[in-house]
Amino acid sequence: xxxxxxxxLIIGASQAGVQLAISLRGLDFDEHITxxxxxxxxxxxxxxxxxxxxxxxxxxxxxxxRSNEYWEENNIRLVKGARIERIDRAPDGSxxxxxxxxxxxxxxxLALAVGARARHLPVPGADLDGVVYLRNADDALALKAxxxxxEEAVVIGGGFIGLEAACSLQQLGKKVTVIERAxxxxxxxxxxxxxxxxxxHHRAAGLGIRLDTGVEKLVSDDAGRVSGVVTDDGTTLxxxxxxxxxxxxxxxxxxxxxGLDVDNGIVVDxxxxxxxxxxxxxxxxxxxxxPLPGADPTERIRLESVNNxxxxxxxxxxxxxxxxxxxxxxxxxxSNQGDLKxxxxxxxxxxDTTVVRRNDEQGKFSxxxxxxxxxxxxxxxxxxxxxxxxxxxxxKGQEIPAAEAADATVPLKSLIRNLEPVS
Amino acid sequence: MTTTTVTYTDAEGTARTIDATVGDxxxxxxxxxxxxxxxxxxxxxxxxxxxYVFVDDGQDVDLPEMSGMEDEMLYGTAVDREDSSRLxxxxxxxxxxxxxxxxxxxxx
Numbered sequence: 001x002x003x004x005x006x007x008x009l010i011i012g013a014s015q016a017g018v019q020l021a022i023s024l025r026g027l028d029f030d031e032h033i034t035x036x037x038x039x040x041x042x043x044x045x046x047x048x049x050x051x052x053x054x055x056x057x058x059x060x061x062x063x064x065x066r067s068n069e070y071w072e073e074n075n076i077r078l079v080k081g082a083r084i085e086r087i088d089r090a091p092d093g094s095x096x097x098x099x100x101x102x103x104x105x106x107x108x109x110l111a112l113a114v115g116a117r118a119r120h121l122p123v124p125g126a127d128l129d130g131v132v133y134l135r136n137a138d139d140a141l142a143l144k145a146x147x148x149x150x151e152e153a154v155v156i157g158g159g160f161i162g163l164e165a166a167c168s169l170q171q172l173g174k175k176v177t178v179i180e181r182a183x184x185x186x187x188x189x190x191x192x193x194x195x196x197x198x199x200x201h202h203r204a205a206g207l208g209i210r211l212d213t214g215v216e217k218l219v220s221d222d223a224g225r226v227s228g229v230v231t232d233d234g235t236t237l238x239x240x241x242x243x244x245x246x247x248x249x250x251x252x253x254x255x256x257x258x259g260l261d262v263d264n265g266i267v268v269d270x271x272x273x274x275x276x277x278x279x280x281x282x283x284x285x286x287x288x289x290x291p292l293p294g295a296d297p298t299e300r301i302r303l304e305s306v307n308n309x310x311x312x313x314x315x316x317x318x319x320x321x322x323x324x325x326x327x328x329x330x331x332x333x334x335s336n337q338g339d340l341k342x343x344x345x346x347x348x349x350x351x352d353t354t355v356v357r358r359n360d361e362q363g364k365f366s367x368x369x370x371x372x373x374x375x376x377x378x379x380x381x382x383x384x385x386x387x388x389x390x391x392x393x394x395x396k397g398q399e400i401p402a403a404e405a406a407d408a409t410v411p412l413k414s415l416i417r418n419l420e421p422v423s
Numbered sequence: 424m425t426t427t428t429v430t431y432t433d434a435e436g437t438a439r440t441i442d443a444t445v446g447d448x449x450x451x452x453x454x455x456x457x458x459x460x461x462x463x464x465x466x467x468x469x470x471x472x473x474x475y476v477f478v479d480d481g482q483d484v485d486l487p488e489m490s491g492m493e494d495e496m497l498y499g500t501a502v503d504r505e506d507s508s509r510l511x512x513x514x515x516x517x518x519x520x521x522x523x524x525x526x527x528x529x530x531x
Contacts, residue, residue, distance in 0.1 A: 026459065045466045052468070062465075063450070070457045306464050307471075334470035341492070343470055382490055388472065388499020395531075413498070 005106040007031025007076070008320060009097060011084050011254065012113030013043045015306055016283025018065050019313035020111055020320075027076045027321050029284075032075060034105060036097075038084040042068075043078070049140040050164040051336055054380060055171055056144075060137065066244050085090035091185040096127060097323045109320065111280035112266060113313075116304065119141035121156060126217030130226035131242045134165055146241060150174055154229045154239040156215055157184040160335040161245035163198070166207055167338035169243075177208035177237055179215060179229065188247075189333065191348055193356050193367045194379040201340060218242060248304065250285045263287055265302040270326045272316035291327050292347055292376070293397060301347070305333050309410035328376060330394045343384065346377030357386065357408040368405055374419075375400045389413045425519040431458045432479070434528040443516040449524065450474040450512035460526030467512035472496040473531055476512040476524040484522055486514055502527035 008024065010017045013035045021033050037043060044063040052058035071078045082099050087110070089095035097105040118133040120126060132143050151174065153168040158180030166176045178185075184195035203209055214232035221227040229237045250265040261267040261275035265287035268274055272288075274281045290299040291311075303312075311329050320326040333344040351369035358365045363400075366386040369377040376395065380387035389412035393400050399417045404410060427445060429452050432438040443452040453461040453474075465526035469492050478486065486509070489497075493513050497504050511524065 022457070047466055047468070064455070066457060067455045074457070143458060174497070225505075306466075310462070310464060332471075334465055336468055336470070341470065384495035385498055390432070390500055 005033075005108060006034040007107075008033050008036045008111060009105055009107035010111040010113055011097065012283070012285075013037030013039075013078065013080075014046065014114055014115055014283070014394065015309035016115070016313045017111070017113030018043045019310045020091060020113060020280070020282055021074075021076050022066075023314045023317035024320060025076070027317055028178055029321050030280065031108070032077070034077045034079065035071075035105070036079050036084065036105065038079045038081065038083045039138065040134055042080065042094070043099070045306075046136070049137065050134055050161055053140055054134075054144065054168040060141075063137075084254060087258060089258060093276075097195075100362065106171045109280070111282065111316065111320070112274075113282045114251040114254060114285050114292050116250045116284045119247045119249050121215065121218075121244045121246065123215050123217050125220065125226065126244075128218055128220050128222060128226040128242075128283055130240060130327075131218060131244065133244050134161055135248070143241075143243070147172065147174075150241040152237075152239050152331045153177075153241040153243060154179060154237050155243045155245065156229070157245035157247070158182070158209065158211070159188065159245055159247065160186060160333075162243070163202065164335060165243050165245065167202070167205075167340075168318060169239065170205070170207060171338065174241075175208075177210065177239075178202075179210050179213045179237075181212070181214050183212050185209070185211070186335075189344065190342075190379045191351070191354055191367055193354060194342075194365075194381070196379060197365050198337070198340070198342075201216065202337070205338060221402075225374060248284070249289075252305055253286065255279075255281070255285075263300075265301075270297075270315075270328075271319045272327060273314055278314045280319060281346055286312060288312070288327060290347070290349075290395075291329050291331065293328055293330075301349075301351075303331055305331060307332050312370075316318045330391060334389060339382075341382050343380045343387040344377065345380070345387055346375075346394050348377040348379075351376060353402060355402050357383075357405065357412075359408055366410075368400065368402070371403050373402070375402075386412050387415065392416070425520070427516060427519055428521045429453070429516065430459065430521070430523040431476075431528060432523065432525045433460050434526065443520070445516055445518050447516050448512050449476070449514040449516060449522065450510070452516060454513065458526075460530070461511060462530045463512065465512075467494060469496065469510065469512065472500050472510060475500045475502065475527055475530055476509055476511045477507045477527070478509055478514075479523040479525060480507065482523060484520065489513070500527075501529050501531055 081099040118135040348369040353370040364383040365381040378390035463472040
């Protein structure tokens with residue numbers, strides 16, 4: 001079936017695609033919506049895969065976004081396991097998507113919420129049994145199923161996913177070593193003081209961490225299962241499990257086929273519309289103008305976060321119903337690593353000054369980032385008060401003076417000021 | 424048979440009662456059933472404060488005590504905090520519960 005033309009075909013049923021469908025119903029969009037997921041699961045929340053799900057405190061059912069009834073009641077057709085390989089387009093933006101199983105999905109308008117895939121490790125032995133990634137539910141299920149025979153695990157990549165998973169594996173009683181090629185942890189997302197704090201804390205908690213270390217190859221036992229990681233300094237780390245978290249590659253193939261502008265993701269304007277003027281693109285795959293209020297509009301970024309998926313999809317929904325909302329806001333991120341709760345408000349891109357606030361007794365630690373004397377972001381560890389203060393100040397375009405913020409005993413909330421008007 | 428329900432009233436006064444599953448949180452009950460007014464970006468990991476509710480007065484309910492983290496998050500929510508403020512991800516649905524909460528005008 002599926003010859004019936006849908007009003008909006010959304011390819012990708014993760015956070016952004018799901019939110020787009022939900023937001024459209026909130027805007028009284030009354031055309032039929034088809035939501036295609038390429039996995040064999042109902043749409044679910046990904047963040048818990050490396051944490052609660054891996055640790056066994058949440059089951060899969062708990063990660064499901066919406067009940068089955070919700071989709072039916074809202075006239076949204078949800079299709080699982082639909083892998084689109086080709087799209088035919090007419091000049092008016094309508095067309096037909098072709099799935100690998102031969103099913104066709106005719107549509108009047110198209111939205112791409114196709115996300116990103118895990119970057120693969122380019123070394124010999126990377127395809128051995130026991131080498132896993134952690135991007136989707138199948139990855140997590142396979143990982144969980146393999147844990148019984150694992151005593152030692154090596155995590156390649158000291159970013160969010162790597163550290164979250166490493167802490168979860170450690171909680172499950174595994175001996176874990178994290179290998180990071182760069183000189184510090186989470187270098188892409190946080191500043192040096194935060195990297196140092198994470199390193200000290202995780203090492204003290206018993207996690208093995210090797211910085212400035214590359215991977216030469218992975219070696220196997222007689223049964224062809226991974227048994228160790230050989231690093232670029234010649235050390236062999238025994239491991240019955242190797243988890244790779246070295247970033248993602250945006251899924252731009254369909255966009256390229258459609259002739260859309262692609263450059264580290266699919267290029268969109270402030271309204272989540274691609275270069276053809278009609279295709280909607282949302283979430284991790286979108287290369288968008290920096291959404292921070294006052295940011296240079298030519299500065300472009302791709303944001304891999306739940307917050308971006310949700311807020312971007314809301315703006316896209318307006319575009320679908322013919323309204324124009326600019327995508328602007330304060331991005332925020334979180335990462336729970338063992339007993340560390342890291343919350344990030346804003347984007348520290350281009351900062352020139354940092355202020356560190358720490359209370360070691362209470363285990364609280366924050367770094368505030370300033371650019372040209374104005375606050376632009378904060379990393380907060382076990383410090384929700386600082387996080388919420390900075391997030392609110394940024395959202396309202398207010399200031400937190402650096403000199404006063406340096407005193408960690410002063411609540412940031414009390415320092416929030418309106419900006420002096422420029423005369 | 425005991426029923427277990429959560430009633431969500433929005434800022435305009437429109438109420439919606441949901442049959443809830445024991446073990447889910449009040450946030451999860453809302454999100455799965457598409458109750459507007461509860462965003463829950465972080466999925467219940469106490470990171471976002473977008474599942475903020477006011478627990479309606481005059482109910483005979485025994486809610487779990489607030490953790491220090493929840494307390495701190497509530498200080499920075501979009502709508503000002505009151506004595507009845509909670510993050511709904513921290514309230515588990517219990518057998519026979521008929522809880523009434525009100526969602527704020529905005530979560531972010």
